[in-house]
Amino acid sequence: MKIYMDTCCLSRPFDDPADDRTNIEAEAVNHIIKLAKEHQWTIFSSDVIDFELSKSPSRTERIFVFYKNHASKSIRLTPESIKRAQYFQKHGIKPMDSYHLAVAEENLADLFLTTDDKLLSRAKTVRLNMEVANPSTWLMEISNGH
Numbered sequence: 001m002k003i004y005m006d007t008c009c010l011s012r013p014f015d016d017p018a019d020d021r022t023n024i025e026a027e028a029v030n031h032i033i034k035l036a037k038e039h040q041w042t043i044f045s046s047d048v049i050d051f052e053l054s055k056s057p058s059r060t061e062r063i064f065v066f067y068k069n070h071a072s073k074s075i076r077l078t079p080e081s082i083k084r085a086q087y088f089q090k091h092g093i094k095p096m097d098s099y100h101l102a103v104a105e106e107n108l109a110d111l112f113l114t115t116d117d118k119l120l121s122r123a124k125t126v127r128l129n130m131e132v133a134n135p136s137t138w139l140m141e142i143s144n145g146h
Contacts, residue, residue: 047074
């Protein structure tokens with residue numbers, strides 16, 4: 001299985017754990033990474049994530065080290081994925097989110113994980129060749145055998 005986690009998903013373990021949802025999602029992200037190692041799933045890193053992290057200096061170094069330590073494969077944004085991102089943008093998906101989706105899809109990710117509710121909702125309005133899910137929801141589904 002090939003998994004792409006967007007920046008908000010990768011950042012979740014470093015967010016303030018005061019909120020129950022944040023805590024649950026942080027635990028889910030950490031557990032998915034553990035499962036990926038056990039099952040030899042591929043976790044992508046990308047130049048899109050690198051770019052986004054470079055734009056928000058707070059916590060960036062910790063998040064960068066975290067995801068680089070767990071990523072199995074680095075993928076790049078291409079002219080084809082930029083065209084695909086433009087299609088997503090025409091369907092109301094924010095530019096940075098569209099690049100994450102496009103690069104993940106072009107590299108044949110099976111699963112795109114995000115904690116962004118708006119992105120989850122918008123992703124349902126476009127045809128994608130991968131599943132898009134919240135990490136805690138997805139983890140519960142696979143734990144229950146779905």
